[in-house]
Amino acid sequence: MGIAINEAVEIWDSAKEELKKVVPEASYPWIMPLEAAGFENDKLTLITGASFAVQIIRKFHYKQIMDALKSVVGREIKFDIIVDSKKTEELKKQTEKINKKYFDKETRERAMNNLAIMQSAANLNLKYKFENFVVGENNKMAHAVALQVAKDPCKKINPLFIYGGSGLGKTHLMQAIGHYIITHFPKLKIRYIKTEEYVNELINNLRMGGNSNDRMEKFRQKYRNVDVLLIDDIQFVESKTRTMEEIFHTFDTLYNKGKQIVITSDRLPKDIPTLTDRLRTRFEMGIVVDLQPPDFETRIAILKNLAAQERIEFPDDVCEYISKNFCDNVRELEGVFNKVSAFASISGVPVTLEFAKSTLKCEENKKKITIDEIAKVCAEYYNVTVKDLKSTQRSQAISQARQVAVYLTRETTGMSYVNIGAYFEKKHPTMLFSYEKIKKELITERRLREDLREIKQALKLEGQG
Ligand code: ADP
Ligand code: MG
Numbered sequence: 001m002g003i004a005i006n007e008a009v010e011i012w013d014s015a016k017e018e019l020k021k022v023v024p025e026a027s028y029p030w031i032m033p034l035e036a037a038g039f040e041n042d043k044l045t046l047i048t049g050a051s052f053a054v055q056i057i058r059k060f061h062y063k064q065i066m067d068a069l070k071s072v073v074g075r076e077i078k079f080d081i082i083v084d085s086k087k088t089e090e091l092k093k094q095t096e097k098i099n100k101k102y103f104d105k106e107t108r109e110r111a112m113n114n115l116a117i118m119q120s121a122a123n124l125n126l127k128y129k130f131e132n133f134v135v136g137e138n139n140k141m142a143h144a145v146a147l148q149v150a151k152d153p154c155k156k157i158n159p160l161f162i163y164g165g166s167g168l169g170k171t172h173l174m175q176a177i178g179h180y181i182i183t184h185f186p187k188l189k190i191r192y193i194k195t196e197e198y199v200n201e202l203i204n205n206l207r208m209g210g211n212s213n214d215r216m217e218k219f220r221q222k223y224r225n226v227d228v229l230l231i232d233d234i235q236f237v238e239s240k241t242r243t244m245e246e247i248f249h250t251f252d253t254l255y256n257k258g259k260q261i262v263i264t265s266d267r268l269p270k271d272i273p274t275l276t277d278r279l280r281t282r283f284e285m286g287i288v289v290d291l292q293p294p295d296f297e298t299r300i301a302i303l304k305n306l307a308a309q310e311r312i313e314f315p316d317d318v319c320e321y322i323s324k325n326f327c328d329n330v331r332e333l334e335g336v337f338n339k340v341s342a343f344a345s346i347s348g349v350p351v352t353l354e355f356a357k358s359t360l361k362c363e364e365n366k367k368k369i370t371i372d373e374i375a376k377v378c379a380e381y382y383n384v385t386v387k388d389l390k391s392t393q394r395s396q397a398i399s400q401a402r403q404v405a406v407y408l409t410r411e412t413t414g415m416s417y418v419n420i421g422a423y424f425e426k427k428h429p430t431m432l433f434s435y436e437k438i439k440k441e442l443i444t445e446r447r448l449r450e451d452l453r454e455i456k457q458a459l460k461l462e463g464q465g
Contacts, residue, residue: 005037008044011072012036018068023061030056031065037082044069044079047126054081056342084126127309128175134305136298139169142289146173149262150180153188153228157287159251159261163268164291165419167331170264173291174230177262181228188227195236198223202246220246224253228260234283235265235418239274248279255282267422293370299323299333306337312344317353325360327370328413336360369459371409371423377458378405381451390425404448404455406431407438 012034019031030048034057038045048054057065058081069077130150135143142162149157160177162170178190205219223229229250237243254261269275269283294302300319307314318340326336343359344351372386379386382401389402402424409420410431417428417435424431441448 008036008039011039011044011069012046014072015065015068018071019061019064022064022068031061034081042075042077044077046079046081047084048081054083054338057081082126126179128172129179130176132305132309133169133172133176134294134298134302136294136301138292138294138298139173142169142173142291145287145289146177146262147180149260150177151184153177153181153185153260154258158255158258159263159283159286161269161283161286161288162262162264162291163266163288163422165266165293165329165422167329168291168293169330170266170291171232174232174262174264178228178230189225190228190230191223191226192230192232193223194232195234198231198247199236199238199243202243206242220250223250226254226259229254229262231261231263233265234263234275235267235272237272237274239276244276244279248276248282251279251282261286266419268425271421271425271427273427293327293329293372294333296323296327299327302330302333303337306334307341310341312341312351314341314351315353318351318356321353321356322360327373369412371405371413371415371420373459374408374412375405375423377455378402378408381455381458390423403434403438404452406434408452408455408459410435 013036016032023031034046034048036044037047065079066076069079130143130147133139133143142164145157145160146162149160162173164170175192178192181188181190201219205215209215237247251261263283265272268288269280272280275283300323303314303319303322307319314337322333322336322340326332340351340356340359344355349355375386375389378401379389382397382404384398384401388398389405391398406420406424409415409423410417417431421428421431438448442452
């Protein structure tokens with residue numbers, strides 16, 4: 001299996017010719033430098049050096065590119081843009097250099113193939129490396145353990161299970177392990193897979209001929225014949241018996257051979273309802289680490305890091321302003337950064353506090369508040385601790401504080417019950433129940449309304465419903 005680079009380049013070159021007919025010249029700087037990196041499963045992978053180009057293209061040129069690709073290939077295909085400030089080539093050259101020095105030709109080829117497989121099959125983002133991962137109180141432990149696995153794969157920590165809410169860096173950390181191993185242990189064969197894609201692939205294979213054929217065997221080998229398997233977003237696994245069986249056997253085959261397994265999920269194994277017990281136990285066998293939302297300091301460090309990567313000046317007061325107002329997760333923070341930097345670059349002005357404020361005006365007005373802040377204030381108000389809220393204790397005060405926190409989180413952040421549940425370490429029906437209960441009680445209980453008013457005041461949410 002190799003990466004279809006040539007095909008990708010051909011498609012993209014022709015598509016660019018088509019695009020020149022419809023795209024205004026002002027947009028050429030975003031589109032024309034995109035490089036084709038692979039074409040697989042009817043998806044073209046493009047690489048850019050500027051992350052804000054992705055937003056601009058998605059927003060203004062998505063359909064034009066889709067149409068151009070369709071007219072070139074003759075059918076509808078998808079495309080994906082990967083941000084890589086240093087570009088693929090550089091990494092390839094670097095890897096090659098290391099390899100040449102230490103390894104024979106066959107090993108080198110396999111290492112290059114690893115890279116290609118990772119990049120194409122996995123949409124591996126070259127930005128997702130340890131170098132670009134900002135470490136703070138919220139992710140210190142997860143980072144340390146991930147680095148340990150990367151430095152010493154297939155040894156003590158197996159499997160590694162990373163969990164945390166959306167946009168907190170699970171995929172980043174997991175792929176960082178992959179990158180590190182590729183460059184430092186070129187002999188090891190790595191495969192990254194999104195659970196959804198794995199399940200789809202499995203179902204397709206089963207549909208096309210059941211258990212005994214070559215297809216199925218090939219499929220199995222693809223995942224069982226590796227040294228490091230990275231499985232992203234396991235919460236999307238289906239409870240279908242066949243899926244469970246396959247994953248179970250893949251896990252056991254690898255585990256018994258002493259191969260490294262890394263899994264991510266938005267919640268703990270015990271809170272993934274579709275998992276069978278024996279898989280759950282296996283996932284809990286190694287080390288389980290979590291990622292929490294970044295604190296204020298870490299948010300600033302992340303912004304500074306992004307600014308350095310993009311070589312754009314982001315003054316301290318701008319970083320502070322953004323960190324104060326956008327705190328849910330790193331993905332959101334990046335979105336805000338991209339918006340400000342793109343607008344500044346388009347209008348050719350430096351990023352100042354005034355500029356950032358006016359660019360982000362509408363978002364800021366909806367004042368963002370995090371589940372963490374809500375939990376803290378609610379716990380404090382009812383004289384309990386956040387740890388209590390996450391525990392299974394059901395004393396009157398703890399239950400009340402927890403339910404109010406769930407209600408407020410849902411109301412003010414719109415977070416899903418699944419994610420709220422992940423935070424409080426509870427199942428999502430319990431979260432839904434808490435929300436409904438408070439909602440009902442608010443109608444009849446004046447005391448509760450008073451509590452809520454005071455809590456909102458503490459959160460500076462008053463006047464927002
Ligand atoms: P998840 O998989 O948990 O939903 P991702 O790994 O996709 O989250 O992270 C979302 C975005 O935030 C990515 O662009 C990632 O690079 C960035 N990110 C997350 N955590 C960090 C961090 N600690 N330092 C730098 N960037 C981060
Ligand atoms: Mg992810």
